[in-house]
Amino acid sequence: MHCKICKKGKLEKKFNYDEQISYLICPNCKILTRFPDNLTIDYYNDYMDDDKLSKSKSLAKYYFKLFESTVNKNAKILEIGGSFGFFSLLMKIKKNCIVRNIELSKHCADFANKNGVPTFSTIADLDINSFDYIFSFHVIEHIEPNLLMNFIKYSYAGLLAVVSKRC
Secondary structure, eight states, X not given: OBOXXXXXXXXXXXXXXXXXXXXXXXXXXXXXXXXXXXXXXXSSTTTTSHHHHHHHHHHHHHHHHHHTTTSOTTOEEEEXXXXXXXXXXXXXXXXXXEEEXXXXXXXXXXXXXXXXXXXXXXXXXXXXXXXXXXXEESOGGGSOHHHHHHHHGGGGGSXXXXXXXXX
């Protein structure tokens, strides 16, 4: 199987997430990708166990500390692929930001909405230029190459922070 991003590298197994999901790395561009690459495969069944929620909260706290001094109080923030909405919730509580979250998983979106983070399944209903900051953590590697330019064009709104681990 070849890399969907660079089309050159033959993917190599990096590690197994569980019995069904493996992470593969492209030796050419070093992008890590999930196999199978169905975005919703791990959002069901046991995804919300305490350990995974704890890890998600820890990541949100880490990214909040990373960007806390960058984001102005009362700013409008969009998080793309925000999962349970923990990062957005921290920005809402600690910086009094107006937050919106885009999340494909209905399971995660329901969780985020119940916790006070307005979450949508599509960006179509939002005015992308109304946001001061756009954040996306560990999402870009899951986007098909033909949709990548649509993702990148949203950077015109202000700060676009895309964080994705490279191995």
